[in-house]
Amino acid sequence: MTKKELYKNIAKASGFDLDDVKEIFAITEQVIFDELSSATLKKPTKINLMDGLMIKSVFIPKHEMNNPWRKKEEICLDGKSDDKILVDDKLKVSAHVTKWYKNKINNF
Known part of the structure; x- marks a missing residue:
């Protein structure tokens, strides 16, 4: 499953707008990156x-x-x-x- 397909599936299952799902994942990715980089x-x-x-x-x-x-x-x-x-x-x-x-x- 690609990232794009994952976003679509989450948007469909949750009822959230696809753009909102993308934004949440972008923020999540940045938070994870920052945390892992701080070790x-x-x-x-x-x-x-x-x-x-x-x-x-x-x-x-x-x-x-x-x-x-x-x-x-x-x-x-x-x-x-x-x-x-x-x-x-x-x-x-x-x-x-x-x-x-x-x-x-x-x-x-």
Whole structure:
């Protein structure tokens, strides 16, 4: 189902105007984006969209990791054969569907 089809189905089922549904979803999307973007090292963010559906955002601080693109035998420009690279701060965003919700969909 596309986003457009979802909006139409919600408008039809709820009796709301399609433009109102679109506006509500646009606002919801912005609120979710702002909340997920605000995650910090001390404050991960978790949003329960509805029973059984959740999105979370976790702050990953700057760290070293193995360079997956460099072959072991390659030498860096500075003459070292260091296989580590520095990765900048980032947010890891993931979605989760609970086992309860999966079972509900499958009529268990």
